[in-house]
Amino acid sequence: MNKYTSSRVEIDLEKLGSNVEVLLNLFGSKSLSIMGVTKGVCGDLEIARVLAHKGIQSLADSKIDNLKNMRKAHIQAELVLLRIPSLSEIDQVIKYADISFNTEMIVIKNLSAIASRNAIEHKIILMVDMGDLREGILPVDLDEFIREVLQLPGIMIVGIGANFACLGGVKPTQEKMNSLSLLANHIEEVFMLPLTYVSGGNSANYNWFITSEHMGTINNLRLGESIFLGRETLGRTRIPGLYTDVFTFVTEVIESKLKPSVPEGDIGQNAFGISPQFADHGQIRRVILGVGCQDVLVSGLTPRIDIEILGSSSDHTVVHAHETALKVGDEVAFDLNYGALLSAMTSPYVEKKYIHSSNDRLAAAKIPPFLRKKT
Numbered sequence: 426m427n428k429y430t431s432s433r434v435e436i437d438l439e440k441l442g443s444n445v446e447v448l449l450n451l452f453g454s455k456s457l458s459i460m461g462v463t464k465g466v467c468g469d470l471e472i473a474r475v476l477a478h479k480g481i482q483s484l485a486d487s488k489i490d491n492l493k494n495m496r497k498a499h500i501q502a503e504l505v506l507l508r509i510p511s512l513s514e515i516d517q518v519i520k521y522a523d524i525s526f527n528t529e530m531i532v533i534k535n536l537s538a539i540a541s542r543n544a545i546e547h548k549i550i551l552m553v554d555m556g557d558l559r560e561g562i563l564p565v566d567l568d569e570f571i572r573e574v575l576q577l578p579g580i581m582i583v584g585i586g587a588n589f590a591c592l593g594g595v596k597p598t599q600e601k602m603n604s605l606s607l608l609a610n611h612i613e614e615v616f617m618l619p620l621t622y623v624s625g626g627n628s629a630n631y632n633w634f635i636t637s638e639h640m641g642t643i644n645n646l647r648l649g650e651s652i653f654l655g656r657e658t659l660g661r662t663r664i665p666g667l668y669t670d671v672f673t674f675v676t677e678v679i680e681s682k683l684k685p686s687v688p689e690g691d692i693g694q695n696a697f698g699i700s701p702q703f704a705d706h707g708q709i710r711r712v713i714l715g716v717g718c719q720d721v722l723v724s725g726l727t728p729r730i731d732i733e734i735l736g737s738s739s740d741h742t743v744v745h746a747h748e749t750a751l752k753v754g755d756e757v758a759f760d761l762n763y764g765a766l767l768s769a770m771t772s773p774y775v776e777k778k779y780i781h782s783s784n785d786r787l788a789a790a791k792i793p794p795f796l797r798k799k800t
């Protein structure tokens with residue numbers, strides 16, 4: 426983590442904890458467990474700790490490095506490798522993941538070999554493709570696949586899962602959930618294989634969950650965005666009772682001038698290879714923020730005040746300040762979408778600052794305003 430940065434993500438651990446509690450209660454009311462998906466926050470340990478402490482028993486990440494950090498930090502949760510493993514990382518999977526998601530026999534055979542050599546049993550969840558066409562075994566191939574896996578030493582199938590609204594945008598409808606549910610039933614019966622996890626999807630499953638009484642055999646969801654940003658992901662509507670401002674992106678004004686709204690001169694390509702177009706609003710207050718595409722996915726930022734992002738390059742973002750009298754040194758706060766969150770949390774140029782809103786409220790109440798330092 427670089428020490429000198431002018432941009433930061435503020436992470437309100439209090440609001441995060443509250444989101445976790447609300448979601449655990451909500452999904453728990455119909456007996457669904459939650460895997461906390463930490464890939465959107467780069468496996469952040471403070472965040473992982475809050476998730477585990479509030480009662481999430483499994484944490485899932487797509488990067489082995491993130492799982493490794495959690496293991497070393499003794500995070501009290503079962504660690505799950507969310508993205509199907511590549512052949513080149515089998516040793517690490519066995520070492521740092523309690524469970525991995527899988528779809529390829531050759532990978533599972535390699536997992537089996539390494540697990541056996543270490544005299545351990547590695548748990549796997551088989552991903553089934555229910556139509557979204559990202560990862561997954563096709564349902565017609567599932568029986569034969571399982572039959573083969575059951576022959577392998579050191580491997581234990583603990584569940585099946587499906588993914589929706591990821592690549593194909595396919596919705597997790599009641600019909601899709603019924604199919605997955607029946608598939609799980611079928612496997613449990615044919616192979617006498619109890620499935621600890623029948624993982625029905627992600628934050629896109631909220632509407633299905635709310636509108637259907639019977640979950641069938643589905644007993645788990647893998648949630649990232651709802652926990653962190655308080656939204657379901659089919660329409661990006663807020664889930665009642667959740668905070669959507671757990672994360673705040675903050676950056677600083679480095680230039681503020683009245684300038685024309687339209688560039689002057691012959692127009693060629695800009696830094697990103699496009700010829701930009703601008704509407705003429707006469708003279709406007711153009712403000713430059715010391716942040717750019719190197720730091721965060723600028724297109725995923727929404728200002729919390731009435732200003733408008735005009736464009737950005739690698740290290741600058743230019744905004745139309747409208748009526749806001751922004752001056753050099755002022756800080757500007759933004760909401761982040763999932764892409765912006767992911768990029769900011771993985772960026773070495775963005776500081777991560779943890780706050781506890783209730784403590785801060787207490788602290789703020791005690792200090793007279795004129796003594797309050799700008800942070």
Ligand SMILES: *Cc1c(COP(=O)(O)O)cnc(C)c1O
Pocket residue numbers: 462464465507508588626627628629647648649650651658
């Ligand atoms: C990212 C991911 C999730 C979490 O999705 P959200 O929309 O953030 O809830 C769940 N499952 C898999 C396989 C993923 O890759």
